[in-house]
Amino acid sequence: MSQTVSDVQPAARDAQPAASEVPQVTDRRTRRTRLALRDALAEEISATGDLSRVTVTAVTSRAGVTRRTFYSHYKDIPDLVNCIEKETVTELRPLVAQLSQVHLDELADAINHQEPCPGSQEVLSYFKERGSYLRPLLGEGGDPAFSQRIRSMVHEVVAGRALDGIDLRAVGAFFDYYLTFAISAEVGVLLRWLEGGMRESVRTMARIMTALMFVRPGDLYDSPIELDLPSFALAVMLPDEEDNN
Numbered sequence: 346m347s348q349t350v351s352d353v354q355p356a357a358r359d360a361q362p363a364a365s366e367v368p369q370v371t372d373r374r375t376r377r378t379r380l381a382l383r384d385a386l387a388e389e390i391s392a393t394g395d396l397s398r399v400t401v402t403a404v405t406s407r408a409g410v411t412r413r414t415f416y417s418h419y420k421d422i423p424d425l426v427n428c429i430e431k432e433t434v435t436e437l438r439p440l441v442a443q444l445s446q447v448h449l450d451e452l453a454d455a456i457n458h459q460e461p462c463p464g465s466q467e468v469l470s471y472f473k474e475r476g477s478y479l480r481p482l483l484g485e486g487g488d489p490a491f492s493q494r495i496r497s498m499v500h501e502v503v504a505g506r507a508l509d510g511i512d513l514r515a516v517g518a519f520f521d522y523y524l525t526f527a528i529s530a531e532v533g534v535l536l537r538w539l540e541g542g543m544r545e546s547v548r549t550m551a552r553i554m555t556a557l558m559f560v561r562p563g564d565l566y567d568s569p570i571e572l573d574l575p576s577f578a579l580a581v582m583l584p585d586e587e588d589n590n
Contacts, residue, residue: 379418381408383429386422387478394486396426429482430491433475434498440468441499445506456559461551469547469554472539480539492532499528519577527558 385407389399399422405415419425444464455462472479481487507524531554538550545553563570 375418378408378410378414379428381410382415382418382425383478384408386425386429387481390481390484390486396422396482396487426482426488429478430488430494433479434494437468437471437495438498438502440464440471441502444468445503452555455555459552460555461548462555465551465555466547469535469538469551472535473543473547476539476543483536484540492536496528496532499532500524503528530557 382404385404386399388407389403390396393399393403401412401415401422404422404425405412408415419428444462444467447463452462454460483491504524507520534554534557538545543550561570561572
């Protein structure tokens, strides 16, 4: 029996995916490809010990995709690196913002009970779950600018919140340097944890990093040094003879 046009068309329509499904399939495929390239990049950095020696050919070979596929997603290796770093900073921003909203009384309560600062475990968990590729990128053979991008984002997010309720005598250069010092110290400890293979649990590391912000050098030697911070900060703001030379 011959089929009419009306008989064939419904079957053809049924055999084709709905238009709304096509982007989803494409997006999943794109996501898988980009994840494969990301992981391959990290493996190549670990293998060569130097991001500058990583090539498109090596990355695509590890990822199991063609060079043509790579160039359909990225211009070159620096572009791939930039996309990974940009995504990381974007995803970290709300976690850092949440951490920055913790009040001093909440922080004091956590310290008194030897608990981590609220929100700190979420930040560390982010790095723990992505350590397989963040560790090489943030390590000695990775991109030196990556950690600075993280520091800059943290400073941008935290600066305004940190000024809330601050002693006005501490505002100015002293506060700016303090914030830079604190952020650099915390990011530095985070990188050390990553480089060490994240042996400590997220909770343990969060407790350590919380406590480190309150340790004075003298505390380690049973000889605490008391500092009248507002007066010191105010004195630093006064003109110095050397400043005029």
